[in-house]
Amino acid sequence: MKTREKILLCSLDLFNERGERNVTTNHISAELAISPGNLYYHFRNKSDIIYELFQQYEQLVGYYLTTPEDRPLTVADMRGYLESVFDGLWSYRFLHRDLEHLLENDARLRQDYREFTGRCLDAINRIFEGLAEGGVIQSQPEELRQAMSLNVWLVVTNWMAFLKTAQGNNRQVEITKRQLKQGIYQVLTLEVPYLMPAYRGEVLALREQYRPELPLTMMEPAPA
Amino acid sequence: MKTREKILLCSLDLFNERGERNVTTNHISAELAISPGNLYYHFRNKSDIIYELFQQYEQLVGYYLTTPEDRPLTVADMRGYLESVFDGLWSYRFLHRDLEHLLENDARLRQDYREFTGRCLDAINRIFEGLAEGGVIQSQPEELRQAMSLNVWLVVTNWMAFLKTAQGNNRQVEITKRQLKQGIYQVLTLEVPYLMPAYRGEVLALREQYRPELPLTMMEPAPA
């Protein structure tokens, strides 16, 4: 594998594990057993690495969130959206952590992220429309649907941060993918009151699959 | 005013304005025109300042969220809770920004914040119960109510962060209190489907008062 590619992969790993803030370019090069100079040959600076990872993320989520134009959406579709979006979130989870700091220091990222948010909100909105067409949820006025979409976005993008704060006494709180996916439970909670009778049971059963075992604020870090 | 108190007030101001991360102890002492040594005479370290500010915040919100035991809740109560909680959020908004980093570096804060979260979730839950008793919203099974409360918490605590990311092209995005309070609109959106007919109109009218003028992702920073 090319060094450049290795740097990206290694950076992503370290960022996800320890948080971008706690990973220096020296750490990255040390982990790869290359010199700092080498790293800076391939990337002008740390921001460029982050930006490129963000672009990967953007592309991935954009791909996940496409909606078919020729048919309404089903419960299976919805599940697919949730699963894949949370997968993406997991793979690039460092982004949604120190996000504010990242945006503060990179104008490109700031701009792109803003547009990305807009596209995602639109996509969520279209998914709600599709689900209404498919008879899964009630149709709602545009205004309400948009506000709902925004709430979905807030829950999805901040679920990880909540887990980290609500959990454990250790400095390095390790979140599992399973826990992250309990965010799906919270998103489906938002939909509960809008479910049509015909699909209510099915969606509630799906929701149960993501239910946390314990109330979240009582969760302790998994023993090592 | 005592120097100690001045340090707390000044720190809070600077933290809120520029973000905790961008404010050093040297900045604080410079702003106050005192020496760093002086600051460190009053506080052992930066974390101690933050921790004391957090305790103020905790107390404030704890006070805001108390529920009367002798009567059900009204729409006016609900409005009061939302207004005051968002006021508190505004006054200590730096806390909910770099929260993860703050918790990572202070075990006391980590522990306290976790308990604080638990208490807040309980309080939100009790408020929902009170509103159901008061006939404002439908009564819901415990499990659903808890998940709803958690969603409310997620929206409330992350609304500020969303505004900062969704808005403007400037490094230092200035959020107004008015914009922050649009978070109330989002919280009330969560309640819409549960409103009882008798109060539906009233709550929807209340909600309208917090409606953003523009779709949020199109919002530009206010011209200087």
Added chain:
DNA sequence: CTATTATTAGAGTATATACTCTAGGGAGTC
């Protein structure tokens, strides 16, 4: 083989930042 380009090493630097240390001023008390 030679010339050129792409890649790598690794010591070194500029800057920032939380914090320390010593010395002393001012006000009240005996």
Added chain:
DNA sequence: GACTCCCTAGAGTATATACTCTAATAATAG
């Protein structure tokens, strides 16, 4: 006046971190 206690000054330090610079080495093209 001397003692004590609270408070203050401000130069200085240890450490971290993003990044640079020079030189050397592989890879490739002609």
